[in-house]
């Protein structure tokens with residue numbers, strides 16, 4: 504189901520979370536909205552609550568308070584309606600080692616419910632978008648780490664999800680592979696995909712995120728258009744400086 508252009512792709516209000524048995528909230532009153540085609544950066548130091556937030560937004564765990572709507576659908580009441588609309592792409596490579604890149608893509612596409620005729624269309628398109636044609640028929644374990652990361656994302660977007668969660672997709676990658684992957688992510692958004700992007704690398708977020716939310720200890724410390732947050736009060740030279748001053752880390 505494509506996103507309705509008149510509504511936000513993601514609308515979160517007053518999100519709070521305390522894990523069972525926990526002494527305190529790990530998320531407090533998180534409110535945000537993401538529009539179609541945005542790359543929205545979710546930034547914070549270790550333990551800030553990014554993974555908890557993504558796990559709630561992707562319906563893996565329930566919040567203690569608040570609401571989440573994805574393409575207008577209440578994600579807490581109707582997680583099974585929301586799941587076909589989203590894709591959660593984990594940091595770890597989640598591919599089958601005994602299959603080639605193309606076979607992995609076919610397998611995941613089928614899991615997402617694509618028919619053969621749709622797969623025959625989407626597969627070459629996605630291989631081209633991620634510049635993966637020359638690697639498509641190699642065993643995935645024979646591909647470099649950077650290429651595996653690209654296949655990892657390619658497998659998760661074959662069903663045209665309205666909202667894509669990318670959890671630190673460039674960890675451990677060299678500069679060349681990282682830039683290649685960032686270019687592909689930007690192209691995805693130019694084609695109309697909406698992305699929530701978590702990273703520890705501020706220069707990455709500054710390069711590709713139209714808006715960011717900086718959080719720590721489960722609390723939103725700053726949120727807004729990336730360039731406005733940096734230059735707004737003339738204090739910061741870049742996102743890294745803003746992040747360090749805001750979080751103190």
Ligand SMILES: Nc1ncnc2c1ncn2[C@@H]1O[C@H](COP(=O)(O)OP(=O)(O)OP(=O)(O)O)[C@@H](O)[C@H]1O
Nearest residue numbers: 522523525529547548549550551552553554555556
């Ligand atoms: N299953 C859990 N049970 C109890 N507490 C948890 C659980 N998962 C996370 N936490 C706690 O919630 C807080 C936020 O953790 P979370 O993993 O969401 O942060 P993060 O920003 O993703 O950190 P990192 O960048 O290190 O992955 C931390 O204090 C963590 O210890």
